[in-house]
Amino acid sequence: MEHPVDNRMAERLPALAAILLSALMVAACGRQAHSSAQQAPAPVTVIVERAERRDVPLVSELVGRTEAEADVEIRANVEGRLEEAFFQEGSMVKKGQRLFRIDSRRYEARYNWPGLLSRKPKRNWNWRASSSAW
Numbered sequence: 001m002e003h004p005v006d007n008r009m010a011e012r013l014p015a016l017a018a019i020l021l022s023a024l025m026v027a028a029c030g031r032q033a034h035s036s037a038q039q040a041p042a043p044v045t046v047i048v049e050r051a052e053r054r055d056v057p058l059v060s061e062l063v064g065r066t067e068a069e070a071d072v073e074i075r076a077n078v079e080g081r082l083e084e085a086f087f088q089e090g091s092m093v094k095k096g097q098r099l100f101r102i103d104s105r106r107y108e109a110r111y112n113w114p115g116l117l118s119r120k121p122k123r124n125w126n127w128r129a130s131s132s133a134w
Contacts, residue, residue, distance in 0.1 A: 074099065080106060 080102035087093055 076100075076102070078102065078107070080104075 082100050083103050084101040086098050086100065093099065
């Protein structure tokens with residue numbers, strides 16, 4: 001047989017649980033409202049400007065790598081000292097364009113050499129080693 005006190009407790013248990021749960025919720029909400037009122041964030045500064053319509057230049061700064069369409073190696077067919085270049089490095093050149101001027105004195109002397117041998121000397125120089133020189 002069941003005891004009558006146990007039956008009354010069983011009937012009241014759900015009501016007590018609901019009252020206890022309500023009291024906890026009210027207490028928690030009160031704490032949340034109280035703590036949020038103390039920790040309100042500082043106001044944010046906002047800068048406002050009026051929009052206007054105007055032309056803006058389109059500028060793009062890009063990093064890239066370039067490669068020549070063709071590389072050309074230039075080699076001289078003759079020897080000599082370069083006196084002048086008629087182009088700038090990196091510029092476009094055309095077929096047949098003059099590129100360099102080479103010192104021509106050496107080639108002029110070789111060209112004129114046969115004519116010099118056929119001429120008669122103006123003076124006859126006789127060079128002899130003297131014994132005092134050696």
